[in-house]
Amino acid sequence: MKARRTPPARKVLSALFVAACGLAVIAALIPLAFVLFFVISQGVQSLNLDFFLNNPRPVGEVGGGMANAIVGTLILTGLAAALAVPIGILSGVYLSEYRGSRFASTVRFAADTLNGVPSIVIGVFAYAVVVLPLGHFSTLAGGFALGIMMIPIIARTTEELLLLVPNALREGALALGATRARAVFSVIVPAALPGIITGVVLALARIAGETAPLLFTSFNNGFFSTSLTQPISSITVQVFTYAISPYEDWHRQAWAGALVLVTIVLLCSMAARIAAARVARIRGQ
Amino acid sequence: MRSPDLGFRLGIGVFAAALVAIVAGIGATLANDSWLSLQRFGLNFWRTSNWDPVAGEFGALPFIWGTLYSSVLALLIATPVALGIAVFISELCPHWLRAPLIFLTELLAAIPSIVYGLWGIFVLVPVVRAVELTMPESLRTLPLFSGPPFGVGMLAAALILAIMVVPFTSAVAREVLKTVPMTQREAAYALGATRFEAIRAAMFSARTGIIGAVMLGFGRALGETMAVTMVIGNNPQVALSLFAPQYTMAAVIANEFTEAANALYMSALIEIGLVLFVITLLVNLMSRGLIWSMARQVPARAAA
Numbered sequence: 397m398k399a400r401r402t403p404p405a406r407k408v409l410s411a412l413f414v415a416a417c418g419l420a421v422i423a424a425l426i427p428l429a430f431v432l433f434f435v436i437s438q439g440v441q442s443l444n445l446d447f448f449l450n451n452p453r454p455v456g457e458v459g460g461g462m463a464n465a466i467v468g469t470l471i472l473t474g475l476a477a478a479l480a481v482p483i484g485i486l487s488g489v490y491l492s493e494y495r496g497s498r499f500a501s502t503v504r505f506a507a508d509t510l511n512g513v514p515s516i517v518i519g520v521f522a523y524a525v526v527v528l529p530l531g532h533f534s535t536l537a538g539g540f541a542l543g544i545m546m547i548p549i550i551a552r553t554t555e556e557l558l559l560l561v562p563n564a565l566r567e568g569a570l571a572l573g574a575t576r577a578r579a580v581f582s583v584i585v586p587a588a589l590p591g592i593i594t595g596v597v598l599a600l601a602r603i604a605g606e607t608a609p610l611l612f613t614s615f616n617n618g619f620f621s622t623s624l625t626q627p628i629s630s631i632t633v634q635v636f637t638y639a640i641s642p643y644e645d646w647h648r649q650a651w652a653g654a655l656v657l658v659t660i661v662l663l664c665s666m667a668a669r670i671a672a673a674r675v676a677r678i679r680g681q
Numbered sequence: 682m683r684s685p686d687l688g689f690r691l692g693i694g695v696f697a698a699a700l701v702a703i704v705a706g707i708g709a710t711l712a713n714d715s716w717l718s719l720q721r722f723g724l725n726f727w728r729t730s731n732w733d734p735v736a737g738e739f740g741a742l743p744f745i746w747g748t749l750y751s752s753v754l755a756l757l758i759a760t761p762v763a764l765g766i767a768v769f770i771s772e773l774c775p776h777w778l779r780a781p782l783i784f785l786t787e788l789l790a791a792i793p794s795i796v797y798g799l800w801g802i803f804v805l806v807p808v809v810r811a812v813e814l815t816m817p818e819s820l821r822t823l824p825l826f827s828g829p830p831f832g833v834g835m836l837a838a839a840l841i842l843a844i845m846v847v848p849f850t851s852a853v854a855r856e857v858l859k860t861v862p863m864t865q866r867e868a869a870y871a872l873g874a875t876r877f878e879a880i881r882a883a884m885f886s887a888r889t890g891i892i893g894a895v896m897l898g899f900g901r902a903l904g905e906t907m908a909v910t911m912v913i914g915n916n917p918q919v920a921l922s923l924f925a926p927q928y929t930m931a932a933v934i935a936n937e938f939t940e941a942a943n944a945l946y947m948s949a950l951i952e953i954g955l956v957l958f959v960i961t962l963l964v965n966l967m968s969r970g971l972i973w974s975m976a977r978q979v980p981a982r983a984a985a
Contacts, residue, residue, distance in 0.1 A: 406875050406877075406878070407875060409875070409877055410875035410876045410877035410878070412877075413876070413877040413880070414773060414876060414877070416765060417765040417766070417768045417769040417773055418765075418769060418773075419765070420761065420762045420763075420764075420765025420766050420769065421765065421766050421769050421770075421782065423762050423765075424762055424763075424766055424786065424789060424844075424847050424848075424851075425785060427789075427844045428785060428788060428789050428792075430800070430804065431792060431796065431797065431800050434800055434803070434804050435796060435799075435800065438803075482696065483696050483699050483700070486693045486696035486697070487693070487696045487697040487699070487700050489693050490690075490693045490694055490696065490697040491697065493690075493693075494690065499694070499697070500697075502701055503697040503698070503700050503701055506700045506701040506703070506704045507700055508965070508969060509704050509962060509965065509966075510700065510703060510704050510707075512900050512904075512961055512962070512964075512965035513704075513707065513904070513958060513961065513962070514903070514904025514905070514906065514931055514957055514958070514961055515904070515906060516904065516906040516931045516934050516935055516954070516957075517707070517711070517904070517954050517957055517958045517961075518707075519934075519938075520711065520934065520938070520950075520951055520954040521706070521707045521710055521711065523938070524710045524711075524714050524951075525706070525710060544703060547699075547700060547703070548700065551697075551700060575685045575686060575689070576685075576686040576689050576690075577685065577686070577688075577689035577692075580689075601791065602791070604793075605791075605792075605793025605794070605795065605796070606793070606794075607793070607794065607795045607906075607907045608794070608906040608907055608931070608935055611935055611938065611939070612938045612939050615939070632793065632795045635795050635796075635799060636795055636798070636907065636911075639795075639798065639799045639802055639803075639911065640802075640911065647803070650799055651799065654795070654796045654799050654800075657793050657795070657796055658792060658793075658796055661791045661792065661793065662788070662791075665784075665787065665788065665791055669784065
């Protein structure tokens with residue numbers, strides 16, 4: 397029997413499909429390239445020492461910077477981590493240790509739900525439970541909002557990483573007479589710790605770039621402040637304020653702020669990637 | 682169960698319970714604090730378009746319209762691109778290209794919303810405006826392209842949302858395609874299928890999960906705040922035109938929350954937050970349900 401050749405029409409269609417998929421990749425990479433190009437080229441022009449050392453100055457006065465906003469973002473993410481790391485990691489441990497239980501599925505469900513809640517809604521929640529009782533905007537409220545957003549990310553990452561730890565390690569610990577708590581905290585969690593730390597760093601990078609939950613929690617502050625009970629500036633809210641202002645000079649500052657944000661994100665994701673590759677190499681040997 | 686183990690379980694269980702409490706707390710707080718508005722306006726809140734805080738009139742139809750319209754448009758643009766990327770990365774590209782491409786698409790997701798917004802205002806909006814200006818008069822009579830070309834408006838918002846949604850949809854679609862056993866593609870090739878036909882068959886097997894991936898993107902688009910706020914024009918109107926400045930639920934909360942001078946105004950904004958919460962919750966639930974049922978359907982992943 398003569399082998400039948402694939403009709404050309406089908407071949408052409410297939411080639412077109414492959415080309416279309418390639419084009420889709422290019423279509424997504426073009427905006428990425430343009431965003432990065434503009435952030436870097438515009439940002440570099442306005443990034444200088446003043447930007448890191450000075451506080452914002454009134455329109456028309458040169459030499460203003462975002463020192464207060466940079467410190468503000470550090471404090472806010474620090475507070476968020478203080479709230480989210482213990483809750484996130486311990487619930488992650490619960491999810492992996494008691495993975496089959498009904499309560500674990502409820503918690504997993506809650507974590508995924510919380511992960512999908514729009515950040516602006518988290519801001520409204522933080523306003524209602526922290527800002528209203530205190531009577532004013534505060535660093536605490538902003539840190540609370542960011543922390544709430546971080547918890548589900550850390551919980552799910554921790555769970556996933558703990559599930560990768562070989563069961564033999566747990567069995568070995570239990571066979572030596574360790575209690576479950578001892579096995580978890582002395583053997584299983586340490587085994588997964590590099591991955592967990594990577595996950596926390598990635599979560600921090602994501603949180604540092606959030607604006608919406610801060611608009612009416614930590615609000616903004618034109619002055620340098622480290623007070624937890626006062627409003628505080630953050631890079632993101634400051635970029636927003638500058639971006640929608642009509643002043644050329646403030647627009648430049650906004651680009652500089654955006655460059656700082658993107659650099660933070662890039663460094664964190666590259667560090668995480670390198671750490672993950674190293675862990676994979678050690679595991680592989 | 683030994684008693685120290687029970688103590689351990691209860692101890693970490695408290696932290697896990699905190700997660701459940703937070704979600705319940707968000708729902709309860711939003712419902713409680715929007716009570717004033719819920720009672721005063723009832724369903725009319727979502728049926729009327731007059732948003733006049735000074736007169737104490739609150740009709741939120743333009744916001745829900747703007748949110749749904751911009752998200753649907755974003756999906757129309759993003760879905761083909763995201764699926765194309767997923768197929769390219771998981772089925773077509775050479776092995777060495779896979780990791781860099783995954784890194785780049787993840788980067789697209791990692792760029793903060795405020796940076797997209799800044800770029801949107803100063804780069805995308807002028808481009809959109811230029812395109813709108815070159816639109817021939819004959820097309821301008823269509824309702825889809827009517828109105829003056831501002832640059833800011835529905836089109837700019839949909840484009841920027843599409844860029845932001847692509848990495849989420851493509852990442853999940855890629856995972857879903859991975860669950861389709863390799864043997865299925867091999868069988869298709871053995872029967873003489875072309876590449877397109879084999880991949881189409883794989884995508885058909887994975888359709889539940891792919892719909893789930895698209896819905897996950899939809900959930901992201903609905904709640905996206907900063908970038909949209911900065912380019913959509915913030916004008917509460919129900920309009921079909923892509924050129925018209927409009928408004929979304931997230932954007933009105935972001936812009937007006939600190940200005941809400943009285944309890945009713947605040948309560949109306951919180952009600953918008955409540956409904957946004959409920960909608961995204963439902964969309965995410967459906968999406969997870971679909972992805973989950975897909976993962977369960979194909980237990981062959983380990984075997985493949």
